[in-house]
Amino acid sequence: xxLAPWRxxxxxxxxKNRSQPHSRYFQLATVQGDGYPANRTVVFxxxxxxxNQLKIITDVRSEKIIQIHxxxxxxxxxxxxxxxxxxxxxxxxxxVDYNHPDPxxxxxxxxxWEQISDNARSQFTWANPGEPKSMNTKYFPISDIDRNKxxxxxxxxxxxxxxxxxxxxxxxPQNRCLYILDNSGIWxxxxxxx
Amino acid sequence: xxLAPWRxxxxxxxxKNRSQPHSRYFQLATVQGDGYPANRTVVFxxxxxxxNQLKIITDVRSEKIIQIHxxxxxxxxxxxxxxxxxxxxxxxxxxVDYNHPDPxxxxxxxxxWEQISDNARSQFTWANPGEPKSMNTKYFPISDIDRNKxxxxxxxxxxxxxxxxxxxxxxxPQNRCLYILDNSGIWxxxxxxx
Numbered sequence: 001x002x003l004a005p006w007r008x009x010x011x012x013x014x015x016k017n018r019s020q021p022h023s024r025y026f027q028l029a030t031v032q033g034d035g036y037p038a039n040r041t042v043v044f045x046x047x048x049x050x051x052n053q054l055k056i057i058t059d060v061r062s063e064k065i066i067q068i069h070x071x072x073x074x075x076x077x078x079x080x081x082x083x084x085x086x087x088x089x090x091x092x093x094x095x096v097d098y099n100h101p102d103p104x105x106x107x108x109x110x111x112x113w114e115q116i117s118d119n120a121r122s123q124f125t126w127a128n129p130g131e132p133k134s135m136n137t138k139y140f141p142i143s144d145i146d147r148n149k150x151x152x153x154x155x156x157x158x159x160x161x162x163x164x165x166x167x168x169x170x171x172x173p174q175n176r177c178l179y180i181l182d183n184s185g186i187w188x189x190x191x192x193x194x
Numbered sequence: 195x196x197l198a199p200w201r202x203x204x205x206x207x208x209x210k211n212r213s214q215p216h217s218r219y220f221q222l223a224t225v226q227g228d229g230y231p232a233n234r235t236v237v238f239x240x241x242x243x244x245x246n247q248l249k250i251i252t253d254v255r256s257e258k259i260i261q262i263h264x265x266x267x268x269x270x271x272x273x274x275x276x277x278x279x280x281x282x283x284x285x286x287x288x289x290v291d292y293n294h295p296d297p298x299x300x301x302x303x304x305x306x307w308e309q310i311s312d313n314a315r316s317q318f319t320w321a322n323p324g325e326p327k328s329m330n331t332k333y334f335p336i337s338d339i340d341r342n343k344x345x346x347x348x349x350x351x352x353x354x355x356x357x358x359x360x361x362x363x364x365x366x367p368q369n370r371c372l373y374i375l376d377n378s379g380i381w382x383x384x385x386x387x388x
Contacts, residue, residue: 020275022273022275025273027221027223027233027271027273028233029221029223029231029232029233029269030231031225031229031230031231035225035229035265035267036225036265036267036269036284037223037224037225037231037232037267037268037269037284038223038231038269038284039221039222039223039233039269039270039271039282040271040280040282041271041273041280071229071230073229073230073231074231075223075230075231075232075233076233077221077233077234077235079216079219079221079235081214081216081275086234086235088233088234090230090231090232123367123388126367126387126388127387128387129370129386129387129388130372130386130387131386131387132384132385132386132387133385133386133387173317173320176323178324190326191326191327192323192324192325192326192327193320193321193322193323193324193325193326193327194317194320194323
């Protein structure tokens with residue numbers, strides 16, 4: 001698969017904003033079972049090898065799992081504070097849990113687990129997220145976590161963009177470009193009014 | 195109306211992050227007519243007087259208008275980069291356009307128009323957003339815009355939170371608190387696992 005035309009602009013934004021650790025955070029919107037929107041900050045974990053899918057990690061106990069099973073569609077909003085530009089990336093979501101049958105995706109799950117920090121790995125052993133905090137809550141010691149075998153709670157989440165909206169606030173007027181993937185797998189690029 | 199219990203934490207975050215202009219930006223998720231999520235960065239314009247509603251501004255020609263007419267529900271995700279904390283605010287959205295009959299909300303629309311910058315005001319006179327850029331596109335000179343009378347394209351957008359999820363990444367483990375508004379207008383506060 002060839003790189004999508006918006007990839008070079010995103011790579012440039014990541015490069016120019018690299019002084020800010022938060023430039024690798026973005027907001028992922030999904031839809032709840034009741035039809036209401038949900039929105040949270042997640043961390044960009046790079047692209048799937050040879051593809052345009054963005055990697056995110058999540059806990060199988062997270063609320064977004066149910067939302068994605070209900071409807072596997074997401075929109076990322078990624079604002080870069082140094083260069084003042086925004087990417088909105090909409091597309092299909094794929095959950096890769098411990099049970100996922102695809103060996104390539106399972107390998108990506110394993111390698112992502114190896115790449116994250118001890119601190120990030122330890123969070124998958126914490127008490128059930130969203131439940132009332134209890135004095136009895138135990139936290140697993142970090143040294144006991146196997147770097148080579150992902151926690152069963154550890155889930156890789158992929159977003160495969162089909163529509164990308166790139167807005168650059170610098171400029172008068174601002175610059176905005178739409179990238180839309182058609183049915184034959186071709187990206188169509190249109191400069192639009194901001 | 196009394197201030198909601200999460201207001202003091204949000205005020206503290208705004209204060210502690212005030213060195214960063216982007217600390218007044220957040221991401222607003224809505225749902226499209228086709229049931230897919232949408233997500234974009236918008237600017238916080240303060241609270242409605244004597245209330246907990248957050249003010250946003252938008253253009254009546256923006257795609258989010260149709261989405262909000264379809265379903266008036268939104269979730270804000272607001273990440274503060276200095277203090278490393280996130281507020282997720284879910285609630286009902288109210289559009290206050292030039293035609294809105296409520297005199298108080300219309301007054302809020304007028305005063306918000308007066309408070310924004312000349313540059314922000316000028317954007318409401320730009321060519322139709324999202325349409326292909328044309329060489330013929332004209333941009334209105336800023337000096338001609340009336341500060342006392344909002345453009346008909348100018349819309350005030352309010353989000354009235356009913357659920358607030360406050361996560362502080364600092365701390366081991368992290369601190370997370372849920373605020374839920376019940377039917378009698380009381381905010382219930384629960385500390386939960388992150």
